[in-house]
Amino acid sequence: MLGQIFVVIWGPPFLPPMEEWMSGAIPYPLLLTSQVLILALLGTVCGQFARGQGWFTRPSRAIGRVLTWFGSVYLIVMIFRYIVRMSLYPEERWTGLSIPIFLHWVLALFVLTVARYHLQNSEPARRRLLFRFLGIAAVVAALVVWVGYLLAPAVLGKKLGFGPPKYAVKVDRSVGFKASDGVELVADVYRPRRAGRVPTILVRLSYSKTLVNRLAATLVGRMWAEHGYNVVIQGVRGRYESGGTFYPLVTERQDGIDTLLWLRKQLWFDGRLGMWGGSYFGYTQWVLADQVDPDRSAFLVQIASASFYDMLYTGGALSLESALYWAMMSDGPEDIPVASGDLERGFGRFPLVKTDDRASRDIGFFNDWVSHPKRDAYWRAVDGENRWATLKSPVLLMAGWFDPFLPSQLSDFVNIKTRASRETAAKSHLIIGPWTHASSPKLPDGHRPENYRLESLAPSIPWFDRYLKGDLDATEFPPVRIYVLGENVWRDELEWPLARTRYTPYYFDASQNPRSLVTKTPATSTTIQYRFDPQHPVPSRGGAMLGPRSGPWSQDLAPRQDVLAFLTPPFGKEQEFTGPVRAVLYVRSTAPSTDFTVTLMDVHPNGRAYKISEGILRRSYSPGSGPVRIEVSMWPTSILVGKGHALRVHVSSSSYPRFDVNPNTGGNIATETKTQVALQTLICGGASASHIVLPLIPR
Numbered sequence: 001m002l003g004q005i006f007v008v009i010w011g012p013p014f015l016p017p018m019e020e021w022m023s024g025a026i027p028y029p030l031l032l033t034s035q036v037l038i039l040a041l042l043g044t045v046c047g048q049f050a051r052g053q054g055w056f057t058r059p060s061r062a063i064g065r066v067l068t069w070f071g072s073v074y075l076i077v078m079i080f081r082y083i084v085r086m087s088l089y090p091e092e093r094w095t096g097l098s099i100p101i102f103l104h105w106v107l108a109l110f111v112l113t114v115a116r117y118h119l120q121n122s123e124p125a126r127r128r129l130l131f132r133f134l135g136i137a138a139v140v141a142a143l144v145v146w147v148g149y150l151l152a153p154a155v156l157g158k159k160l161g162f163g164p165p166k167y168a169v170k171v172d173r174s175v176g177f178k179a180s181d182g183v184e185l186v187a188d189v190y191r192p193r194r195a196g197r198v199p200t201i202l203v204r205l206s207y208s209k210t211l212v213n214r215l216a217a218t219l220v221g222r223m224w225a226e227h228g229y230n231v232v233i234q235g236v237r238g239r240y241e242s243g244g245t246f247y248p249l250v251t252e253r254q255d256g257i258d259t260l261l262w263l264r265k266q267l268w269f270d271g272r273l274g275m276w277g278g279s280y281f282g283y284t285q286w287v288l289a290d291q292v293d294p295d296r297s298a299f300l301v302q303i304a305s306a307s308f309y310d311m312l313y314t315g316g317a318l319s320l321e322s323a324l325y326w327a328m329m330s331d332g333p334e335d336i337p338v339a340s341g342d343l344e345r346g347f348g349r350f351p352l353v354k355t356d357d358r359a360s361r362d363i364g365f366f367n368d369w370v371s372h373p374k375r376d377a378y379w380r381a382v383d384g385e386n387r388w389a390t391l392k393s394p395v396l397l398m399a400g401w402f403d404p405f406l407p408s409q410l411s412d413f414v415n416i417k418t419r420a421s422r423e424t425a426a427k428s429h430l431i432i433g434p435w436t437h438a439s440s441p442k443l444p445d446g447h448r449p450e451n452y453r454l455e456s457l458a459p460s461i462p463w464f465d466r467y468l469k470g471d472l473d474a475t476e477f478p479p480v481r482i483y484v485l486g487e488n489v490w491r492d493e494l495e496w497p498l499a500r501t502r503y504t505p506y507y508f509d510a511s512q513n514p515r516s517l518v519t520k521t522p523a524t525s526t527t528i529q530y531r532f533d534p535q536h537p538v539p540s541r542g543g544a545m546l547g548p549r550s551g552p553w554s555q556d557l558a559p560r561q562d563v564l565a566f567l568t569p570p571f572g573k574e575q576e577f578t579g580p581v582r583a584v585l586y587v588r589s590t591a592p593s594t595d596f597t598v599t600l601m602d603v604h605p606n607g608r609a610y611k612i613s614e615g616i617l618r619r620s621y622s623p624g625s626g627p628v629r630i631e632v633s634m635w636p637t638s639i640l641v642g643k644g645h646a647l648r649v650h651v652s653s654s655s656y657p658r659f660d661v662n663p664n665t666g667g668n669i670a671t672e673t674k675t676q677v678a679l680q681t682l683i684c685g686g687a688s689a690s691h692i693v694l695p696l697i698p699r
Contacts, residue, residue, distance in 0.1 A: 001035055038107070045114065056114070064118030071111035073139055078104040080143070084150050088226075089168040089193075153223035160454065162461045165226035167192035171218075174241055179258040183244035187234035188217065190225035191268060199272035199296075199468040200230040200263065201460075204256065204284040206248075208334035209240045220457065227461050228469075230268055234259060236284065238333055246333060248280070248365050249308060249382045253287040260291055271296050274464045278302030278398070278438060278456060279405075286387050294392035294424075298467035302398040302456050303405050303437055306387040309379040310408035312369055315633060316618035317595060317659040320347075321540075322404050324355055324657075325547035327366035340548060347657045353670040370670045388415040394427035394467045396459060396477065400435030400452075401485060401637060402551050404544045410580075410636055413496060427467065429477040430496055431459070432638070434485060436544070441551035444602070444610040447488045482578065486602070486640035497579040500698060505584075506647070507691040508566045510684040517568040517647060517692075525686030530562045532594065532653035532664070534675040538563055540658035543611060544635060555601050555609045564651040564682060567603070570644050578638035579695030581613040585630050585651070586688035589621040591678035592666035595653050598632050600692065602639065603646040612647075613637050616659050620666065627683050634692075649692055653680055 007015050048054030082101045154165045169190050176186040192198060201224055207213045221231040237255055238246025263269045273292055275285040282304025289299070289306075305311060312319050324346055328338045346359025353370045356363045372378045395416065399409045413430045420428070433455060434440065440449040449455075462475035478492035506517040510526040538560060542553025557563075583598040597616045601609040615634035641647065654661050663669060664676040684690050 001039070042110065059118050059121035061119060061122040061124070064115050064122060067111050067115035067118065069135065069139075071108050071115055073143075074111065075105065075108035076143065077146070078108060080147055081150070084147070085168060088151075088154055088165050152219050153226055156219060156457075157223050157227060157461075160458045160461070162223075162227055165223075166228055167195050167226055169193065169222050169225040171222070176241075177258075177262045179237075179244075179255055181254075183237060184242065185234060185237065185255060185259060185262075186241035186243070187232050188221060190221040190231040190233075192225045192228055192230070195228050197268075197270040198228050198230055199274060199464065200232060200269055201274045201276055201464065202232045202234070202259070202263070203275070203277050203281060204234050204236050204252075204259070205240050205277075206236050206246070206280040206284075206330070207240060209235070210334075213240075224460070229274075229464065232263070236280075246330070248330060249283065252284050253384075256284055256288045257291055260288065272468045273297045274300070274468050276300045276460055277304075279304050283308065287384070289387050289395075290390035290392060292393055296468070297393040298464060299393060299395040300398070300460060300463055301395055301409075303400055303403045303409070303435070305405045305408035306412050307383045307408050309375050309383055310411070311405050313373060313375075314407070314659065315595075315616040316373070317616045317662070318352070318370065318373065319404055319545060319658070320352075320355070320660040321549070321657045322546040323366060323369055324359060325545075327356060327363045327369075328360050331361070331363045331365075338547070343547070343657070350663060350673045350675065351671045352660055373669065386415075386419070388412050389419045391416060391420045391424055391428075394424060394429075396428070396463050397430045398456060398459070399430070399432045400437065401432060401483070402434075402436040402441060402544050404437065404546060406432075406544060406636060407633070410496060417495075430480045432480075432482045434483045434488075436550040437546050443485065443488070444552050444554075444604070444608070445486070445488070449483070449488075482638050484576065484578065484638050484640055486642060487576075497695065498697060501579050502696045502698065503579075503693050504696040505691040505693050506568065506649070507689050508564075508649070508651070508682070508684040510682075515564065515566045517566045517649060521689045521691075522685030525688060526684045528564055528682045528684065530564065530652075530680055532562055532591075532678045532680050534654070534661045534663050534677075536562075537654035537656035537661045538597075538652050540655040541611075543614060543655075543658050545658055552610050555599070555611050556607075560652075562652055562654075562680075566649045566651075568647045570605070570646045571641060573643055574699065575641045576639070576697040576699055577612070577641065577694050578697045580636050581615075581634040581692070581694060583615065583632040583634060583649075583651075583690075583692045585632065585690045586627045586683040587630060587690075588625070588627050588681040588683075589678050590623045590680075591621065591662075591664035591676055592623065593618070593620045593662060594664050594678045594680070595659070595662045596630060596632060596680070597650075597652050597655050597659075598634060598692065599650040599652075599655070600634065600694075601648045601650070602641055603648050605644045609648055612639055614655065614658075616655065618662055627681070627688050629688075647694075651682055651690075653678070 003015055006012055045056045048056045078101055157165060170193055172189040174186055175189050176184045179185050217233045221233050224231045235242035237244040237251050271293055282301040285299045285301050286306045312323055321343065324343060325338055328342060329335055342359055346355040349358065353367055356366045368378065397409055397413050399406050416428050417425045434443060434449045435452045438452055440452045442448050465471040465474035480493040480496050481490060482493060483490055506519060507521050509516045509518045509522045510528050511522055511524050541555055542549060542551050581600060585596055587596060595616055595618045599611060600613040602612050603609045613635040615632040617630055617632045621628060663672045663674065664678045665672055665674055682690055
């Protein structure tokens with residue numbers, strides 16, 4: 001306390017500045033109060049021993065035991081704390097934060113001295129070995145957990161290749177400010193000690209404040225701060241510790257702008273800003289793409305895109321399972337676990353807008369999504385206009401082959417390269433991994449990729465070191481890095497799509513039995529018809545969606561008359577397909593509005609089939625008219641199809657609940673309760689040769 005008084009009044013240079021006397025664990029007024037109480041207690045104990053009378057001088061074995069346990073644990077904890085601090089953080093050796101630790105050693109020895117007095121001057125009691133053993137075990141376990149907590153950021157940083165930590169970290173909890181409408185937005189701030197002026201990493205969380213989420217946020221925040229970054233982990237409106245009501249998407253731009261204004265007022269903010277995060281965290285980055293200092297900022301966006309509409313509406317159809325799962329999980333101030341059974345209650349009936357009510361409860365933003373199937377003013381307010389064109393800073397995009405944001409995220413990358421400034425385009429990069437939405441699924445060949453959570457953190461320090469700190473010795477990122485499924489290898493590329501791609505059509509040949517996929521146009525024109533009943537849609541299995549049923553599931557379904565299958569012969573050699581996939585169909589329909597779906601599968605030699613790509617197109621038709629040429633944009637991919645494998649394509653009109661079902665009436669799909677059976681016609685061969693175009697890569 002005398003040292004602190006000297007610093008406050010005179011500020012002698014041989015003592016650390018005031019902030020370094022405070023751990024950050026508790027506010028300074030409370031810390032000062034506790035110090036005064038400790039000194040008062042010490043004075044009382046010493047006074048009683050000096051006089052030889054008083055409660056503390058009365059020998060008691062119980063008091064001796066309690067103080068022995070407390071003092072021993074106290075001393076051990078402080079010794080470990082000193083060892084950890086001195087070994088991890090070179091800048092802290094013999095300075096600053098070591099001084100309070102020395103004081104704790106003295107206090108612990110004081111407690112042990114009093115404990116020894118009581119034990120030596122009281123009657124011995126029978127030893128209870130079991131209780132002693134359990135007590136020691138509990139203390140050891142607690143110490144192991146605590147030391148693990150201290151070391152976890154350094155261990156994680158080493159595993160990710162960041163090297164040893166450089167700085168001790170000061171943590172300020174629950175730092176808040178008022179947004180422009182008066183709602184308080186709250187963050188935890190992690191700052192490296194003795195690091196000077198350093199960049200800031202901002203993460204805006206949409207999670208609820210659970211123990212697991214708080215520990216994870218603390219682990220990442222401390223790790224980044226140990227490597228020389230201020231870290232601000234803020235709850236979005238209505239989440240974590242922030243006030244207000246969580247209503248997805250609609251307030252994030254203004255709240256983000258208010259956060260930037262608050263940051264610029266902080267003395268430790270030097271203008272250099274990085275943002276990190278995936279999914280909703282990625283959206284909170286895109287809404288600020290035009291608001292940051294272009295020469296002093298960088299983004300790291302994972303499994304998210306500049307357009308939420310394009311994720312939710314694929315080919316004009318609603319990605320129903322993704323929308324329902326996310327709505328049920330995220331409705332309210334805390335995340336709610338959603339099981340497959342919860343989802344099933346909502347599926348299979350009309351109208352579409354009541355799906356959430358049947359599954360759980362009425363969810364306002366789900367109703368908004370369902371009621372706006374076109375890119376109207378609602379979605380323009382959410383997604384803005386051409387955000388990639390106003391992007392001012394380098395961005396690293398991380399996408400997953402089984403993630404629902406993949407097509408729109410790849411579109412973002414292409415648009416950045418062609419529409420953003422030349423400098424921004426040159427510094428922006430793309431990684432596509434074997435991931436679903438924030439997880440690493442088991443692949444069809446049994447291979448399990450590296451954990452997604454680790455993969456999402458691995459580029460962070462190298463990326464921000466390069467583009468925020470200007471460290472040209474940091475990792476240099478290739479323009480594009482992709483994971484090739486089937487071969488299970490990472491590969492660097494120069495662009496997306498790959499310039500050496502040979503777009504190869506595979507035609508549907510219905511003149512053979514079974515129907516086949518061929519590389520030459522069938523000379524004979526053949527028509528195939530099937531009935532599409534919206535009351536009995538084709539069930540979807542796995543795929544690129546949110547929730548527990550995503551990923552590369554087996555596609556072995558019982559034969560159906562409303563699914564047209566086409567199959568290649570087994571390949572005589574390996575074939576790689578990397579890039580966008582599309583299908584060109586010549587069709588007719590008796591419905592005024594209907595869907596056509598196309599699914600591409602890899603058929604293994606054992607007969608099991610796994611989805612490679614899928615697509616859907618919803619549009620209007622004129623019943624009774626001639627054939628219509630339609631183009632179905634399908635899921636991009638990178639896969640090595642092995643020797644002995646074959647390709648199979650399914651053409652149908654539904655994939656439920658991956659996509660919502662078109663009732664075929666031409667009415668408002670959100671509120672429609674009636675359905676109409678459609679007679680669908682597919683034309684193969686001749687002048688109207690339906691086919692699928694695959695991105696063949698020479699090897």
